[in-house]
Amino acid sequence: MQEPLSPILTVKAISKSFPGVRALSAVDFQLNRGEIHSLMGENGAGKSTLIKVLTGVYQKDAGECFLDGKRIAPVTPKEAQDLGISTVYQEVNLIPSLTVAENIYVGRHPTKQGRIPWSVIKEGARAALARLDIHIDVTEQLGSFSIALQQMVAIARALDTSSQVLILDEPTSSLDPSEVEMLFRVMRKLRDEGMGIVFVSHFLDQVYAICDRITVLRNGQLVGAYNTAELPRMELVAKMMGKQLAALDTQKSQPSPEARTGASARPLVRAAGLGKKGSIEPLDLNIQAGEILGLAGLLGSGRTEVAKLLFGIDKKDQGEIIVDNVPVAIHSPRDALFQGFAFCPEDRKSSGIVEDLSVRENICLALQAKRGWTRPLSRKRQDELADYYIKALNIKVADAEQKIGTLSGGNQQKVIIARWLAAEPRFLILDEPTRGIDVGAKAEITKLIQSLADKGMAILLISAEWHELIRSCTRLVVMRDRKKIKELKGQQVNESEIMHAIAEGG
Template sequence: MSEHPPTPPGSQDVLLEMRDIVKVFPGVVALDHARLTVMKGEVHAIVGQNGAGKSTLMKVLNGAYRKDGGTIVLDGREVDFITPHQAQVGGISTIYQEINLVPFRSVAENIFMGREPRRFGLIDWPRMNREAREILAHFGIQLDVKQPLLNLNVALQQMVAIARAVSFGSKLVIMDEPTSSLDEREVATLFDAIHRLKASGVSVIYISHRLDELHEVGDNITIMRDGQTIEETSLASVSKLEIVARMLGKNIGELRREGTTGFAERKVDIESAPFYRAAHIEAEPVLRDASVELRKGEILGLSGLLGSGRTELARILFGADKPDQGSLTLDGKPSPIASPRDAIREGIGYCSEDRKAEGIIPEMSVRENLTLAALPTLTKNGIIDPNEQQAIVDRFVALLSIKTSDVEQPISQLSGGNQQKVLLARWLCLNPRLLLLDEPTRGIDVGAKAEIHHLIETLADEGMSVLMITSEIEEIVEGSNRVTVLRDGQTVAEFDRAQIGQDAIIAAMAEGSDPMPDTVEV
């Protein structure tokens, strides 16, 4: 599919044209005369660092935000959607990073929510279920549409969201980071769905930080930086490196020298004896025989496919969940950790993969989120010392170059990369000896990613241990001193620095695994 020649810009098959779009927030110009042109039936990629204006542009398009200037022409008519609902009726659907469906309701209900087919004023269940099956079959998916949505894995839930969008008769589907929580096989399913959309004449706007995917799935690309459109071109005519260079506003030579991740070669001696060790951990429903060891000053990569038990193991190390079987040993003694509080007392921190659900307190300010775990050390006679708190906040905002207009700003208004930095700072200000990082760079732009890589490495050099879970194999290969591989809840391989190689890790992750575990049969 990706071999199709991109539709040349300027032909009359333009579906959407956004011109001179301006959007101003208090203190920030989010969009500064941004442009976007999408052809009929194309997959159009938009890339840019966090804060470049991609998401704002999409929200202006789908009616979540009102624009402050510019024009939007859809299918030859000027439009200005006031609500997402209007946009949907007008033919624009958005698939969000976090899936906006109702988990307890059935698949069919989710697809038809708000437009349930009726007979004599009552819901026509047989018809609704039948049509839901037909729509999904169009994407090559067969499943029981009467089961609650929460039974499905994230990828299938996303398919349901896409099916819903298509059943609205959308002309344009916006996908914002659709693959951020998918594993490789699920990504393939998604791409297949995108190709089917394209074949039926629907255009797709595809926003992703995973640049590798773009050439595989996209036709044309719009590159944004600082609220402006920097370049519009066909994907065939630019390399990945060129895209990164334009996004960052750097030249290609600089990037070549620095590599694609922010990790440099480390030559440090790591103590041979582990201080924290989990042996033969079993925990329903995922972990069956998982073991891991952590040594001072090392970056341990914990690798495995989605669902292999990586997050579950990290949560057990942090005391957030309890194992059914197996032993935890800390400093040579049985581990006293029974709760996150205990773990923190022992100098262990944990950054969850799900920032929104398990990391940030959205209503609270950057300052309060940053110092949340440190409050015990900031309290004198029961009263929080505001000066000391401010000093810590100032130090870490500067140290991690957290971009915020004001530390009193609610954290929910920050970009994903900056939220992640605040959460890292939440732990770093406690000076931990072990940091468990679950997908620390998910949904974060290239620039912030490299900064976080660099930071992890600096911390390890200073003697902190890091357990890093990531789906990006380059991060594991370039960043880890050692790699432990999980498959189906079992530790299946360990690699030392010298042995770490992409192919060996992938082989261990995939070897012998059941090829069909996440297609749900009817």
């Protein structure tokens, strides 16, 4: 017999907006005593915002929260903590140079006649950790312990004797499997003591290993709440993506485009065991000259991180990048540029366009960086390049001296692509090249990408829009949980295969 569910935390119709974004729209959520409850959704779905509203970091615009039947509206994290809601964020916010005991009590140590009673603190820290079955020397510096143990210390610090709810936002991102197991042991113990635990994780396997129930968010809206045992993985993935499974199953697999003639079958760029601990598990990739290789996966699955490793923005800690059969050293974007790589990032506003510069200056930026700033391009050459690409890509501008900030999104995107083309890359990485632009510009950019491949460029295409990938690519790599899980080619390049790969792990 199952015990009746007893709600500890109830959220009713919570809304929260930021300028230009509705992060939460009338979301309901219920956490029961003695359960581990996963909050799932792609990046940007609203998980962290919901947690931050619950814990007094953000103030909600509308809605109500109840803890143990009483209405609460914490306005600071401290107040939420005092009410019995303890939170541990992804980043361990502790101080490595202090001892474990000091970290557990920092900022709130008891005083006895103005003095800090160290023996009391040590004993309290020991007891707090013992509750988690962790037995370590609390007089050692925190920094001398593994990240996993540091996280246990963070949990011990967060948990008061009065805590009824524990919230963990992506606590496992930087843990190895045995460390995850240690965390799970602690979570199960606290659950069995009756605590309600909210667990946010990117990792599907972890969610299925530990959670009793799952609430799915999408674009700031509640999709639904489900018992884990009754929610097949395919269904979960479909719900996170806002797709109908039934529609997918009847969908005919689309014939993939013919392998283009003229494209050589020589791998131009290869990654062998390329990885970075805590970011991307080691993976192999090979991209041929004249080929568009697609990278598919949910938002947050590690696609952009792969691009950043290849382009030297993030530093790999294992594996090799091989160009034309020769291992190359790429430690920075500048090294990558010298190898003939180009990377058109997703976040145009922060890492792409320089709003105050003209279209001409924006187009010449990457080539100038490749030449080195001591060898400036002549003004004449700059004018020629700008005119050439404005025509070639059909960029709508009055003239090349117009500030890029005044252009439409689609035209800005074309300028950024022009910038990387002007650097004459052999290998072009495009991260969401058509996001946020209108349909017409999308079609033009898709055509442009195709024509670049036809000319022999190797292209890595990242897109959340699977139909775009399916249309443009003959081969797809599927990512999940920061791992390459499958490679699809030919007839396998269709939505249903991508979904299966994501749900089942390849």
